[in-house]
Amino acid sequence: MAHEQRSEGYLSPSSDTEDMVLSLVPRLAHFAGVARTEHVTRAAAGMRVPQSTLSRALVRLEHDLGVELFARRGRTVSLTPAGRTFLGSVERALAEIGRAVEEVRADADPATGKVAFGFLHTMGAETVPGLLQAFRADHPRIRFALVQNYGEAMLERLRAGELDLCLTSPVPDAPDLVARRLDEQKLRLVVPADHRLAGRRRIRLAEAAEETFVTLEPGYGLRRITDAVCEEAGFRPRVAFEGEEAETLRGLVAAGLGVALLPPPVFPRPGVVELTVTAPRAVREIGLAWLDGHPDTPPVAAFKRFLLARRGNLLARPAPLPPAQ
The missing domain is CATH 3.40.190.10 (Periplasmic binding protein-like II)
Structure with a gap:
Protein backbone atom coordinates (compact mmCIF):
# COMPACT_ATOMS: atom_id res chain seq x y z
CA MET A 1 0.00 0.00 0.00
CA ALA A 2 2.83 2.38 0.85
CA HIS A 3 4.32 1.74 -2.58
CA GLU A 4 1.02 2.58 -4.26
CA GLN A 5 0.78 5.87 -2.36
CA ARG A 6 4.28 6.83 -3.39
CA SER A 7 3.40 6.01 -7.01
CA GLU A 8 0.30 8.21 -6.89
CA GLY A 9 2.27 11.02 -5.30
CA TYR A 10 4.88 10.74 -8.05
CA LEU A 11 2.38 10.76 -10.92
CA SER A 12 0.08 13.56 -9.82
CA PRO A 13 2.50 16.52 -10.27
CA SER A 14 3.05 15.54 -13.89
CA SER A 15 -0.67 15.29 -14.46
CA ASP A 16 -1.28 18.62 -12.70
CA THR A 17 1.38 20.32 -14.81
CA GLU A 18 -0.14 18.99 -18.02
CA ASP A 19 -3.59 20.22 -17.02
CA MET A 20 -2.15 23.62 -16.14
CA VAL A 21 -0.35 23.92 -19.47
CA LEU A 22 -3.58 23.21 -21.32
CA SER A 23 -5.38 25.92 -19.33
CA LEU A 24 -2.54 28.44 -19.69
CA VAL A 25 -1.99 28.25 -23.44
CA PRO A 26 -4.94 30.47 -24.49
CA ARG A 27 -3.79 33.23 -22.09
CA LEU A 28 -0.11 33.35 -23.01
CA ALA A 29 -0.56 35.84 -25.85
CA HIS A 30 -2.58 38.10 -23.52
CA PHE A 31 0.18 38.00 -20.94
CA ALA A 32 2.91 38.73 -23.53
CA GLY A 33 0.94 41.66 -24.97
CA VAL A 34 0.50 43.33 -21.60
CA ALA A 35 4.10 42.60 -20.61
CA ARG A 36 5.43 44.30 -23.73
CA THR A 37 3.33 47.45 -23.38
CA GLU A 38 3.14 47.52 -19.55
CA HIS A 39 -0.29 49.06 -20.01
CA VAL A 40 -3.55 47.13 -19.97
CA THR A 41 -5.58 49.62 -22.02
CA ARG A 42 -3.01 49.92 -24.81
CA ALA A 43 -2.51 46.14 -24.88
CA ALA A 44 -6.25 45.53 -25.12
CA ALA A 45 -6.52 47.97 -28.04
CA GLY A 46 -3.57 46.38 -29.81
CA MET A 47 -4.99 42.89 -29.44
CA ARG A 48 -8.55 44.00 -30.17
CA VAL A 49 -10.01 42.46 -27.06
CA PRO A 50 -12.12 44.15 -24.36
CA GLN A 51 -10.04 45.53 -21.53
CA SER A 52 -12.17 43.68 -18.99
CA THR A 53 -11.54 40.38 -20.79
CA LEU A 54 -7.80 41.02 -20.76
CA SER A 55 -7.76 41.97 -17.08
CA ARG A 56 -9.68 38.83 -16.11
CA ALA A 57 -7.33 36.67 -18.17
CA LEU A 58 -4.30 38.07 -16.32
CA VAL A 59 -5.89 37.59 -12.90
CA ARG A 60 -6.82 34.02 -13.77
CA LEU A 61 -3.31 33.34 -15.11
CA GLU A 62 -1.71 34.53 -11.87
CA HIS A 63 -4.22 32.56 -9.83
CA ASP A 64 -3.50 29.35 -11.75
CA LEU A 65 0.25 29.81 -11.44
CA GLY A 66 0.10 30.87 -7.82
CA VAL A 67 2.58 33.66 -8.65
CA GLU A 68 2.19 37.43 -9.12
CA LEU A 69 3.46 38.33 -12.56
CA PHE A 70 2.70 42.06 -12.47
CA ALA A 71 3.01 44.93 -10.03
CA ARG A 72 -0.01 47.16 -10.67
CA ARG A 73 -0.29 50.93 -10.50
CA GLY A 74 -3.65 51.86 -11.95
CA ARG A 75 -3.78 50.77 -15.58
CA THR A 76 0.01 50.74 -15.73
CA VAL A 77 1.74 47.48 -14.84
CA SER A 78 5.32 46.31 -14.54
CA LEU A 79 6.73 42.82 -14.50
CA THR A 80 7.79 41.22 -11.26
CA PRO A 81 10.99 39.13 -11.33
CA ALA A 82 8.80 36.04 -11.72
CA GLY A 83 6.91 37.74 -14.54
CA ARG A 84 10.12 38.61 -16.36
CA THR A 85 11.32 35.00 -16.13
CA PHE A 86 7.96 33.77 -17.37
CA LEU A 87 7.93 36.27 -20.26
CA GLY A 88 11.20 34.96 -21.69
CA SER A 89 9.83 31.43 -21.97
CA VAL A 90 6.44 32.62 -23.24
CA GLU A 91 8.01 34.71 -26.02
CA ARG A 92 10.13 31.75 -27.14
CA ALA A 93 7.05 29.52 -27.16
CA LEU A 94 4.99 32.04 -29.13
CA ALA A 95 7.83 32.53 -31.62
CA GLU A 96 8.05 28.76 -32.13
CA ILE A 97 4.30 28.61 -32.72
CA GLY A 98 4.65 31.45 -35.23
CA ARG A 99 7.36 29.57 -37.11
CA ALA A 100 5.21 26.46 -37.13
CA VAL A 101 2.28 28.41 -38.57
CA GLU A 102 4.48 29.85 -41.31
CA GLU A 103 5.91 26.43 -42.13
CA VAL A 104 2.59 24.61 -42.45
CA ARG A 105 1.12 27.46 -44.50
CA ALA A 106 4.15 27.43 -46.78
CA ASP A 107 3.93 23.65 -47.23
CA ALA A 108 0.23 23.95 -48.16
CA ASP A 109 0.68 26.84 -50.59
CA PRO A 110 -0.74 25.77 -54.00
CA ALA A 111 2.17 27.28 -55.93
CA THR A 112 5.15 26.72 -53.64
CA GLY A 113 4.05 24.00 -51.20
CA LYS A 114 5.72 20.70 -50.43
CA VAL A 115 4.97 17.05 -51.21
CA ALA A 116 6.52 14.26 -49.14
CA PHE A 117 6.87 11.49 -51.73
CA GLY A 118 8.18 7.97 -51.25
CA PHE A 119 9.16 5.46 -53.94
CA LEU A 120 10.99 2.20 -54.50
CA HIS A 121 14.77 2.19 -54.93
CA THR A 122 14.41 0.75 -58.44
CA MET A 123 12.41 3.79 -59.52
CA GLY A 124 14.92 6.35 -58.31
CA ALA A 125 17.39 6.43 -61.19
CA GLU A 126 15.04 7.20 -64.06
CA THR A 127 11.29 6.87 -63.44
CA VAL A 128 10.87 9.34 -60.59
CA PRO A 129 13.19 12.01 -62.03
CA GLY A 130 11.22 11.81 -65.28
CA LEU A 131 7.91 12.14 -63.42
CA LEU A 132 9.11 15.12 -61.43
CA GLN A 133 10.47 16.79 -64.54
CA ALA A 134 7.10 16.42 -66.29
CA PHE A 135 5.11 17.58 -63.25
CA ARG A 136 7.24 20.65 -62.63
CA ALA A 137 6.71 21.83 -66.18
CA ASP A 138 3.32 23.07 -64.94
CA HIS A 139 4.19 23.42 -61.24
CA PRO A 140 7.74 24.77 -61.28
CA ARG A 141 7.88 25.96 -57.66
CA ILE A 142 6.37 23.03 -55.79
CA ARG A 143 8.96 21.42 -53.53
CA PHE A 144 9.50 17.72 -52.80
CA ALA A 145 10.83 15.77 -49.86
CA LEU A 146 11.89 12.48 -51.48
CA VAL A 147 12.22 9.17 -49.64
CA GLN A 148 13.54 5.95 -51.21
CA ASN A 149 12.75 2.75 -49.36
CA TYR A 150 11.13 -0.64 -49.68
CA GLY A 151 7.36 -0.94 -49.69
CA GLU A 152 6.54 -1.87 -46.09
CA ALA A 153 8.82 0.83 -44.69
CA MET A 154 7.11 3.47 -46.83
CA LEU A 155 3.66 2.32 -45.72
CA GLU A 156 4.77 2.69 -42.11
CA ARG A 157 5.87 6.25 -42.85
CA LEU A 158 2.55 6.95 -44.55
CA ARG A 159 0.75 5.83 -41.40
CA ALA A 160 3.05 7.96 -39.26
CA GLY A 161 2.20 11.05 -41.32
CA GLU A 162 5.74 11.39 -42.67
CA LEU A 163 4.74 10.80 -46.32
CA ASP A 164 1.86 12.14 -48.37
CA LEU A 165 2.08 9.63 -51.24
CA CYS A 166 4.19 6.66 -52.21
CA LEU A 167 4.81 4.48 -55.24
CA THR A 168 5.11 0.91 -54.04
CA SER A 169 4.80 -2.74 -54.97
CA PRO A 170 2.84 -4.90 -54.48
CA VAL A 171 -0.20 -2.63 -54.45
CA PRO A 172 -1.22 -2.60 -50.76
CA ASP A 173 -4.59 -3.83 -49.58
CA ALA A 174 -5.21 -2.40 -46.11
CA PRO A 175 -8.31 -0.79 -44.57
CA ASP A 176 -6.46 2.37 -43.53
CA LEU A 177 -4.93 2.99 -46.96
CA VAL A 178 -6.19 3.95 -50.39
CA ALA A 179 -4.22 2.41 -53.27
CA ARG A 180 -4.52 2.61 -57.04
CA ARG A 181 -2.76 0.34 -59.51
CA LEU A 182 -0.84 2.50 -61.97
CA ASP A 183 1.35 0.18 -64.03
CA GLU A 184 3.28 -3.06 -64.05
CA GLN A 185 6.80 -4.21 -64.83
CA LYS A 186 7.71 -7.52 -66.38
CA LEU A 187 10.30 -9.37 -64.35
CA ALA A 282 6.11 -12.75 -63.85
CA VAL A 283 5.26 -9.10 -63.20
CA ARG A 284 5.21 -6.67 -60.34
CA GLU A 285 2.39 -4.17 -60.11
CA ILE A 286 3.22 -0.58 -59.19
CA GLY A 287 0.64 1.31 -57.17
CA LEU A 288 0.12 4.73 -55.63
CA ALA A 289 -0.89 4.69 -51.96
CA TRP A 290 -2.02 7.29 -49.47
CA LEU A 291 -3.63 7.36 -46.04
CA ASP A 292 -7.41 6.98 -46.11
CA GLY A 293 -9.26 10.03 -44.81
CA HIS A 294 -6.11 12.14 -44.80
CA PRO A 295 -6.89 15.57 -46.35
CA ASP A 296 -4.59 16.66 -49.16
CA THR A 297 -2.93 20.04 -49.33
CA PRO A 298 -3.25 21.68 -52.78
CA PRO A 299 0.26 20.63 -53.92
CA VAL A 300 -0.32 17.02 -52.81
CA ALA A 301 -3.69 16.95 -54.58
CA ALA A 302 -2.11 18.29 -57.78
CA PHE A 303 0.67 15.70 -57.76
CA LYS A 304 -1.78 12.90 -56.98
CA ARG A 305 -3.94 13.90 -59.98
CA PHE A 306 -0.83 13.99 -62.16
CA LEU A 307 0.22 10.47 -61.17
CA LEU A 308 -3.26 8.98 -61.50
CA ALA A 309 -3.56 10.50 -64.98
CA ARG A 310 -0.48 8.50 -66.04
CA ARG A 311 -2.11 5.16 -65.22
CA GLY A 312 -0.79 2.54 -67.65
CA ASN A 313 1.99 4.86 -68.78
CA LEU A 314 3.77 5.54 -65.51
CA LEU A 315 6.93 3.62 -66.34
CA ALA A 316 7.37 4.88 -69.88
CA ARG A 317 10.84 6.24 -70.40
CA PRO A 318 10.81 10.06 -70.42
CA ALA A 319 11.67 11.90 -73.60
CA PRO A 320 15.33 12.93 -73.69
CA LEU A 321 16.14 16.48 -72.67
CA PRO A 322 17.05 18.85 -75.51
CA PRO A 323 20.80 19.34 -75.96
CA ALA A 324 22.36 22.25 -74.09
CA GLN A 325 22.74 25.34 -76.18
Missing part, protein backbone atom coordinates in the same frame (compact mmCIF):
# COMPACT_ATOMS: atom_id res chain seq x y z
CA ARG A 188 13.19 -11.06 -66.09
CA LEU A 189 15.38 -13.95 -65.09
CA VAL A 190 18.88 -12.49 -64.85
CA VAL A 191 21.71 -15.00 -65.32
CA PRO A 192 25.53 -14.67 -65.57
CA ALA A 193 26.87 -14.11 -69.09
CA ASP A 194 28.60 -17.51 -69.04
CA HIS A 195 25.59 -19.37 -67.64
CA ARG A 196 24.20 -22.46 -69.38
CA LEU A 197 20.98 -20.49 -70.13
CA ALA A 198 22.71 -17.33 -71.34
CA GLY A 199 22.19 -18.22 -75.01
CA ARG A 200 18.42 -18.22 -74.58
CA ARG A 201 16.04 -15.28 -75.04
CA ARG A 202 13.01 -16.81 -73.31
CA ILE A 203 12.57 -19.29 -70.53
CA ARG A 204 9.92 -21.05 -68.51
CA LEU A 205 10.77 -20.34 -64.89
CA ALA A 206 10.48 -24.04 -63.99
CA GLU A 207 13.69 -24.56 -65.99
CA ALA A 208 15.55 -22.61 -63.27
CA ALA A 209 14.22 -24.70 -60.39
CA GLU A 210 17.67 -26.14 -59.60
CA GLU A 211 19.46 -22.79 -59.76
CA THR A 212 20.78 -20.82 -56.78
CA PHE A 213 18.95 -17.49 -56.42
CA VAL A 214 20.01 -14.11 -55.09
CA THR A 215 17.06 -12.07 -53.82
CA LEU A 216 16.02 -9.11 -51.78
CA GLU A 217 15.55 -9.62 -48.06
CA PRO A 218 12.26 -10.90 -46.61
CA GLY A 219 9.80 -8.05 -46.19
CA TYR A 220 10.60 -6.49 -49.55
CA GLY A 221 7.76 -6.55 -52.06
CA LEU A 222 9.95 -7.95 -54.84
CA ARG A 223 11.02 -10.80 -52.54
CA ARG A 224 7.38 -11.74 -51.91
CA ILE A 225 6.69 -11.63 -55.63
CA THR A 226 9.75 -13.78 -56.38
CA ASP A 227 8.68 -16.39 -53.84
CA ALA A 228 5.11 -16.41 -55.18
CA VAL A 229 6.11 -16.70 -58.86
CA CYS A 230 8.57 -19.51 -58.11
CA GLU A 231 5.90 -21.34 -56.12
CA GLU A 232 3.53 -21.00 -59.06
CA ALA A 233 6.27 -22.50 -61.24
CA GLY A 234 6.41 -25.49 -58.91
CA PHE A 235 9.49 -24.89 -56.75
CA ARG A 236 10.84 -22.98 -53.80
CA PRO A 237 13.93 -20.91 -54.70
CA ARG A 238 17.19 -21.94 -53.06
CA VAL A 239 18.51 -18.57 -51.82
CA ALA A 240 22.23 -18.02 -51.33
CA PHE A 241 22.40 -14.23 -50.93
CA GLU A 242 19.87 -11.63 -49.77
CA GLY A 243 20.34 -7.92 -50.45
CA GLU A 244 18.57 -4.57 -50.20
CA GLU A 245 18.87 -3.18 -53.71
CA ALA A 246 18.21 -4.61 -57.17
CA GLU A 247 21.40 -3.40 -58.82
CA THR A 248 23.44 -5.04 -56.07
CA LEU A 249 21.71 -8.30 -56.95
CA ARG A 250 22.68 -7.81 -60.60
CA GLY A 251 26.28 -7.44 -59.46
CA LEU A 252 26.03 -10.71 -57.54
CA VAL A 253 24.62 -12.40 -60.64
CA ALA A 254 27.45 -10.99 -62.78
CA ALA A 255 29.90 -12.46 -60.27
CA GLY A 256 28.39 -15.91 -60.86
CA LEU A 257 26.80 -16.17 -57.41
CA GLY A 258 23.30 -17.03 -58.60
CA VAL A 259 20.35 -15.96 -60.74
CA ALA A 260 17.63 -13.43 -59.91
CA LEU A 261 14.15 -12.29 -60.88
CA LEU A 262 14.41 -8.54 -61.40
CA PRO A 263 12.66 -5.65 -63.15
CA PRO A 264 14.40 -4.21 -66.23
CA PRO A 265 17.61 -2.27 -65.51
CA VAL A 266 17.94 1.44 -66.13
CA PHE A 267 21.16 0.84 -68.06
CA PRO A 268 22.51 -2.44 -69.49
CA ARG A 269 24.68 -4.27 -66.99
CA PRO A 270 27.76 -6.06 -68.35
CA GLY A 271 28.28 -9.63 -67.27
CA VAL A 272 24.62 -10.63 -67.21
CA VAL A 273 21.95 -11.77 -69.64
CA GLU A 274 18.27 -11.02 -69.04
CA LEU A 275 15.73 -13.60 -70.17
CA THR A 276 12.03 -13.07 -70.78
CA VAL A 277 9.96 -15.33 -68.53
CA THR A 278 7.16 -16.90 -70.57
CA ALA A 279 5.50 -18.84 -67.74
CA PRO A 280 4.19 -18.24 -65.20
CA ARG A 281 3.31 -14.59 -65.64
